[in-house]
Amino acid sequence: MTASLYDSLLEPDAQRTQFGAGEIPVAVYGLGKMGLPLASVYAEHTGNVTGVDIDETVVERINVGDCHVQGEPGLPALVESLVADGSLTATTDAATAAADAVLHVVMVPTLIDDRNNPDLSAVKAAVDEIAAGLAPGDTVIFESTLPPRATTDVLRPRLAEESGLAGDCFGVAVCPERTSSGRALADIRGTHPKVVGGVDDESGRVAELVYGELVDNDIVRVADATTAEAVKVFEGLYRDVNIALANDLARLTGELGVDVRAAIDAANTQPYCDIHTPGPGVGGHCIPYYPYFVLNWLDGQPATLATARSVNDAMPRFVVDRVAEGLAVTRAASIADGGVSMADDRSDATPAPDEVLDGATVAVLGLTYRAGVEETRASPGIDICANLAARGASVLAADPLVDAEGLTATDVPAEELPDHAPDAVVLATAHEAFEALDWTALPPTVVVDGRDVLDLTGTDHRLYTVGRGWQ
Incomplete structure (x- = not known):
């Protein structure tokens, strides 16, 4: 028996019973690293989930019980x-999945094009597939x-146009994922x-009911779908701006002559201060992109967001500049040791960076954006490699x-690495595997x-730590 949640005459308790009994078929669109875990959680609660993906290999693996998503504890067994x-x-x-489902959950990515404009093409494609099977009483959750x-x-509007249904006979809600790899x-x-937030009161009620069954935590129902969208984007904007502040402060290490990381730690003992951690840049599929969901989507142009992006985007070059600075000093010291006075010929004694x-x-060391996570999107390590190569270096990557x-x-x-005797090493990602590296086997x-x-x-290595300076 197939039931409906949207605009139903049943009491909420009866709807919860139907949901848990699998009488409300669920389709989850997108079975990637976040979509498959989401589909699995829905399935363990309802017993009636169809996952949809355009990748035939992914579908084939799932249908034999093989989890293609790596690095997620508990997911393969589930x-x-x-x-x-x-x-x-x-x-x-x-x-077919859309025609059979009553609850449609969209978990495909919003992309960024080569001009940093939000690209909804993947989401629109999912919407068009849903619209082909959408029926009155269905609910779509983004x-x-x-x-x-x-x-x-x-x-x-696209769902209504492509389905031919009036916009008020099906539910639409936004319940953004708050999930880390x-x-x-x-x-x-x-x-x-x-x-959770719906385009109307009924959509919001349905979303609150569904996630009240799935989530062992509070449900925060906001005024509408746009507010729910904004909440998720604002979370990413806060982190991007805060990291940019930390990175800007880290750049002052040399001029101030202080350990900026230690200063940040001390400042954060004040309860109203929560400065994040500096680093070689900001990577991943979230934080580097969300500022453009405002800057290149809305008419307003918040200067803080643009500045933060430029600061964080510049950190890979800052790291490479420190490599060049260290090599220049090392080269100058070598020349001086060879009998060349630093005052004799400045251009020879102190090479330009x-x-x-x-x-x-x-x-x-490190091409993924975060330790232990197989994700390279916007990774600082990759940008560091590109910057080094553009400046004539021969780059090794581990x-x-x-x-x-x-x-x-x-x-x-x-x-x-010791076999290659590199002139310099950059640690961009702190993978656990790098802890075994024998630094004493490397030449200075x-x-x-x-x-x-x-x-x-x-x-005998000359070490520079972002936020601490030369040591």
């Missing part, structure tokens, strides 16, 4: 059990992160309160999770630590 008991199936046939007003101005199941189940990078061998395919860098296992080298994890005491 997928295997849900597929085995029929609670979760996968398909590339979105039209978990995708969306630019504010995208649902009311673009997606809901590596802890998806825990986050979906309720690490954080769940924010860009010149000293030309022909140098520099190893970059990462236990991904390779350097498509980069101007040569893959080198971290344990083999310039090392730039973007993550404040290295202790090279007792070695």
Whole structure:
């Protein structure tokens, strides 16, 4: 028996019973690293979920109980059990899934084009598939992160137009994911309160009811769908701006002559202060992109957001500048040791930073944006590699999770780094595997630590830590 949640005459308790009994078929569109965990949580509560993805290989693997998403504790076993008991199936046939479902959950990404404009093409494609099977009483929930007003101005009208239904006979809500890679199941189940907002009161009520069954945490129902969209975007904007502040302060380390990280830690003992941590840049599929959901979507142009983006985008170059600075000093010291006076010929004694990078061998440790996460989107490590190569360096890249395919860098296992005797090393991502690197096996080298994890005491390396300076 198929039931409906939107505009139903049943009492909420009866609807909850139907939802838990699988009488409300669910389709989840997008089975990537966040979509598959979400579909799995829905399936463990309802026993009646169809996951939709355009990738045939992904669908085939899921349908034999094989989880293609790596690095998510508990997910492989959960997928295997849900597929085995029929609670979760996968398909590339979105039209059939949409026709069979009553609750449609969209978890495809909002992209950014080459001009940093929000690109809703993937979400629109899912909307068109849903619209082909949309029926009165259905509800569409967007978990995708969306630019504010995208649902009311673009997606809901498109659903109505493509389905031929009046906009008030189906529900639409925004319930943005608040999930991090590596802890998806825990986050979906309720690490954080769940924010929900509907395009109308009934849509908001349905979203609140559904997630009240899925989430072991508070449900924060906001005024409308646009507010829900804004909440998710604002979270990312706060972090981007705060990290930019930390990075700007880190740039003052040399001039101030203080350990900026220590100063930040002390400042944060005041309860009204929460300065984030400086680093080599900001990566991932969220924070670097959300500012453009405002800057290149709305008419207003908040100067703070644009400035923060420029600061954080500049950090990979700042890191490379420190490499060049260290090599220049090392080269100058070598010249001085060879009998050349620093005062004799300044251009020879102290090479220009860009010149000293030309022909140098520099190893970059870490190509993913975060330790332990197989995600390279907007990764500072990749930008550091590109900047080094553009300035004439020969770049080696080591990462236990991904390779350097498509980069101007040569893959080198971290344990083999001493064999290549690099002139400099940059730690861009603090993968646990790098803890085993034998720094004493490397010849004296310039090392730039973007993550404040290295202790090279007792070695001859010249260490610069972002936020602490030269040590």
